[in-house]
Amino acid sequence: MLSDAIKQEIESHIHEPEHRAAACTEALRIVQRERGWIDDESLAEVAEFLGMSPHELDGVATFFNLIHRRPVGRHVIRVCASVSCWVMGYEGLREKLLAHLGVEMGETTADGRFTVVPNQCLGCCDRAPALMIGRDLYRDVNPDALEAILEPYR
Amino acid sequence: MSDPTHDLPLTGAIKTDGTPLSLREYEAIGGYAAVRAALSGLAPADVTARVKDAGLRGRGGAGFPTGIKWALVPMGDDAPHPKYLVVNADEMEPGTFKDRLLLEGNPHQLIEGVILAAYAIQADIAYIFLRGEYTVAEDRLHHALHEAYEAGYLGRHILGGPWSLGLHLHMSIGRYICGEETALLNALEGKRATPRTKPPFPQISGLWGKPTIVNNVETLCNVPPIVARGAEWFKGLSRTPNGGTKMFGVSGKAKRPGLWERPLGTTIGEILDLAGGMRDGLTLRGIIPGGASTDFLGPEHLDVQMDFDTVPKVGSRMGTGTMILLDDRTCPVGMVHNLMQFFAQESCGWCTPCRDGLPWVQKVVGAIEAGQGREDDLDVLRRHARLLGPGLTFCALAPGATAPLGSALVRFKDDFERHIRDQRCAWN
Numbered sequence: 001m002l003s004d005a006i007k008q009e010i011e012s013h014i015h016e017p018e019h020r021a022a023a024c025t026e027a028l029r030i031v032q033r034e035r036g037w038i039d040d041e042s043l044a045e046v047a048e049f050l051g052m053s054p055h056e057l058d059g060v061a062t063f064f065n066l067i068h069r070r071p072v073g074r075h076v077i078r079v080c081a082s083v084s085c086w087v088m089g090y091e092g093l094r095e096k097l098l099a100h101l102g103v104e105m106g107e108t109t110a111d112g113r114f115t116v117v118p119n120q121c122l123g124c125c126d127r128a129p130a131l132m133i134g135r136d137l138y139r140d141v142n143p144d145a146l147e148a149i150l151e152p153y154r
Numbered sequence: 155m156s157d158p159t160h161d162l163p164l165t166g167a168i169k170t171d172g173t174p175l176s177l178r179e180y181e182a183i184g185g186y187a188a189v190r191a192a193l194s195g196l197a198p199a200d201v202t203a204r205v206k207d208a209g210l211r212g213r214g215g216a217g218f219p220t221g222i223k224w225a226l227v228p229m230g231d232d233a234p235h236p237k238y239l240v241v242n243a244d245e246m247e248p249g250t251f252k253d254r255l256l257l258e259g260n261p262h263q264l265i266e267g268v269i270l271a272a273y274a275i276q277a278d279i280a281y282i283f284l285r286g287e288y289t290v291a292e293d294r295l296h297h298a299l300h301e302a303y304e305a306g307y308l309g310r311h312i313l314g315g316p317w318s319l320g321l322h323l324h325m326s327i328g329r330y331i332c333g334e335e336t337a338l339l340n341a342l343e344g345k346r347a348t349p350r351t352k353p354p355f356p357q358i359s360g361l362w363g364k365p366t367i368v369n370n371v372e373t374l375c376n377v378p379p380i381v382a383r384g385a386e387w388f389k390g391l392s393r394t395p396n397g398g399t400k401m402f403g404v405s406g407k408a409k410r411p412g413l414w415e416r417p418l419g420t421t422i423g424e425i426l427d428l429a430g431g432m433r434d435g436l437t438l439r440g441i442i443p444g445g446a447s448t449d450f451l452g453p454e455h456l457d458v459q460m461d462f463d464t465v466p467k468v469g470s471r472m473g474t475g476t477m478i479l480l481d482d483r484t485c486p487v488g489m490v491h492n493l494m495q496f497f498a499q500e501s502c503g504w505c506t507p508c509r510d511g512l513p514w515v516q517k518v519v520g521a522i523e524a525g526q527g528r529e530d531d532l533d534v535l536r537r538h539a540r541l542l543g544p545g546l547t548f549c550a551l552a553p554g555a556t557a558p559l560g561s562a563l564v565r566f567k568d569d570f571e572r573h574i575r576d577q578r579c580a581w582n
Binding site: 019022 | 247248253286289290328330342346404405406478479495496
């Protein structure tokens with residue numbers, strides 16, 4: 001069940017009442033923030049709330065990069081994989097991070113703490129390589145400093 | 155002290171401590187004066203005329219004249235409503251990091267630009283379509299929007315006059331194709347972001363079939379100074395007939411990569427100098443001048459002026475104005491492989507040549523880089539660079555991919571051939 005608070009927050013993104021479904025991407029973001037990922041039940045609840053069919057909403061949810069339709073860890077690490085970061089050492093950073101966490105790209109650590117995914121250009125190319133953890137951006141990332149960067153994320 | 159915003163209208167007021175200008179600080183440097191002047195003394199058509207006379211061209215990459223775009227919107231009592239103004243703040247072109255600074259450093263200048271543009275086309279509702287990853291900009295825009303509503307610059311009966319505008323922040327959930335304006339409109343409608351057939355163009359039939367203008371962040375940030383200072387001042391900023399300044403960036407192995415606002419017509423070499431030149435011991439081999447979907451240039455192009463008309467004369471485009479450097483210790487084939495990976499992943503899947511062609515290109519380039527290239531692979535790539543080019547796909551995504559691909563096949567031909575001959579990458 002969507003809580004009243006979530007429903008209210010979704011409502012705040014419905015700017016034109018005749019176009020309720022337009023708020024569906026915001027709604028997916030909000031529910032994912034609360035639940036970590038979008039399971040089938042969440043999908044159905046959001047679809048019903050906005051007057052869409054679950055299949056219609058799934059078409060949207062699976063189209064975009066930032067919505068998870070599979071479980072993820074408590075913190076999602078998005079490593080910028082685009083060209084400037086590639087030139088500046090993305091591959092080395094990625095290997096070090098994956099080895100440190102003991103996962104492959106796209107996987108979640110056994111303790112459910114981190115999921116690592118590649119991300120398209122994070123838009124801070126003058127300070128490459130870069131990654132995000134949750135809402136936080138890290139630039140000029142030195143692979144040797146990874147442990148300290150990850151530390152606060154429990 | 156001279157006014158830094160006179161020569162640098164986009165960044166002159168941005169603070170060096172990394173905090174954004176508050177409403178009060180923005181007003182103290184003349185912010186929202188253009189809105190006050192326009193709403194009390196200029197007809198909507200006058201605002202459009204001023205932007206047209208200034209020669210402002212879209213800063214998102216394509217360079218379409220902004221005033222001409224606005225002038226296509228139906229006006230008058232018979233015009234359909236609501237009309238929409240949409241800000242493309244979905245900065246995602248690899249190597250591009252210019253709108254981030256404008257959004258984070260001075261969100262009110264963008265909001266003022268939105269109000270002026272919306273007034274010019276008599277829009278009722280405006281949306282800022284912001285990248286989901288731009289969380290700092292999200293927080294700052296939320297705050298700035300609140301301030302602007304409180305001050306009466308947004309909402310019902312702006313500054314006590316007859317015109318009203320609602321401006322909403324929409325967070326994207328991420329796809330490069332949203333840079334294509336009709337795909338962006340589908341995303342705003344809560345649909346899969348596939349592009350639409352054109353015509354009809356959004357100016358006539360856009361969001362929910364109503365007249366809609368989509369403009370880039372940097373484009374709109376230029377509008378308040380143009381309205382305040384006039385077309386002649388704006389044209390005078392540039393070193394070429396293209397009016398104004400431009401955000402220019404450098405990424406890759408320069409000494410000091412960065413971002414600078416400079417006159418249009420600044421040369422590639424001068425921009426590279428701002429970045430301190432290449433790192434010691436490295437030699438420049440290639441330049442992608444304006445984001446991933448522009449053709450490679452080379453060290454022989456340092457004297458080329460960056461503007462909309464000059465860069466095409468040497469076979470590329472200014473694009474977003476943020477250049478990516480290739481040095482002699484980095485493999486050009488690996489770099490092209492990275493770019494093709496991006497375009498293949500971000501193809502929306504709507505049209506066959508893009509959906510099936512780009513992954514094929516990516517696999518072939520990847521095989522060459524991995525030392526498994528075959529003799530006829532370069533012909534396969536050349537054919538794709540042609541068949542995925544302009545006019546042969548539904549939108550500009552795949553043609554964008556062919557720009558670095560096709561130019562790399564010419565410029566770095568020896569490197570591709572050596573990979574295939576030696577069955578290995580010499581850089582790895």
